[in-house]
Amino acid sequence: MKTSFNPLIYLLILGMFAACTESKKEKQAELEIPNSEPAFDETYRPQYHFTPPKSWMNDPNGMVYLDGEYHLFYQHNPDSNVWGPMHWGHAVSTDMLHWEHLPIALYPDSLGTIFSGSAVIDKGNTSGLGEDGKNPMIAIFTYHHPEKGQTQGIAFSNDKGRTWTKYKNNPVLNNPGIPDFRDPKVSWYDQGNGTGKWIMTLAVKDKISFYSSPNLIDWEHESDFSPSWASYGGVWECPDLFPLTDQEGHEKWVLLVSINPGGPNGGSATQYFTGNFDGGNFTADGKDVKWIDYGADNYAGVTWSDIPKTDGRRLFLGWMSNWLYANIVPTTIWRSAMTLPRKLELYHFEGKDLLASRPVMEVKTLYGNSEKIEAKSHLLRDELFHLDLKTANGNRASIKFSNDLGEEVLLHIEQNKVIFDRSKSGQVKFNEAFQAIHEAPLNGLEINDIDIYSDKSSLEFFFNDGELVLTEILFPNSPLLKLDLEGIENNGEVHYLNSTW
């Protein structure tokens, strides 16, 4: 089924669930208007994952680095705990873990509400929007308007993203008559001879369109990408395009495309393509549908722009939820978190170029006490941890986290797949799809290492340092601190993590 983004459908679904949920606590969560001040210690409030202080959040937007600061903008409905009129919330960080919350950067105007998009540093002031010879920060975003449709606009900041002005001749890219025409990800394409151009990667219903521009204002259509063998279970959204160098030093291009619904474990998920981009056209290598994450809760993820060459990492962040239930997860006074920041790298396996997502090394700065895991059962002291395990018998292992209430989360590794079960993990009845069992095919991959990052309401599993990833949210009624292991070496370690608040 191919669907257009229709917020009314989400609100309708929300209403239906409000009528049939069972627990009182869950019902309250759905109806809560975020009028209290954040304490950052609320039940389920992540302690080292990004969350908005209060109200609704979805996609990460405008991720750009400038002068030691990682900027994170995000889809935000400041007046409610459910999706609604979109703004761009804003925060900055020096390590992608400790965040300073800043005022809302972009508000809706007569052209529409502010949907997802990106931000760049306009080096050389190609737009002419910089002041005093400085390079402006430019945000490129989608205007969503019920009658005017979806168009692309820009805004600029000459004070490191602290204040924003919308460009006076918005929109810079008009709608060609297609309802789903959104989520511009812009990057500079270096043509190699001292020249270059801006490339906009745009999601257009069920294809990706590439546009180019000399100045971020005048855009020209270059090409479209929609191979017959890709995944088309839903509308294409939030693309990203970037080069990565593999271990042999070859440059490959990666195209991320989020899709809703149609993910491998239901609802929304992110597929990716590897191949070549020549400044106008993207061509994919092979015909494999590949997913960046097999968990249910990593969507609309994109990478930071303008990371200095001396760093050289391709840094990724996703929205840690799923459109199947994002609006009704049992949290107040905020809804949704981002994933851990991850470094994307290419690896080769059985003739294919695949994407590994590895937790950024900055996470280690949160390490507090560590403990050895030497027995099959272990009582963890806290739910904020990084668990570092090795399999004893290859693809035959299981890991269980549980509590005294009989709530549990199970992970099994079998010969050809990984199975994740959160059906008894605590509050699960707010949505039937939330109780589904998730599977990830191994396609011949042998699992040796398992790194698990746990926060108040999430588990992220990185197998073989991110060659396979499962990101999952959960809402236990008390922490799942009893650990039971099968098929795991007795030399594991747990590193407790400090809260970033």
Ligand code: FRU
């Ligand atoms: C993805 C998405 C985007 C859109 C935004 C609206 O989650 O649907 O395509 O710009 O959310 O909030």
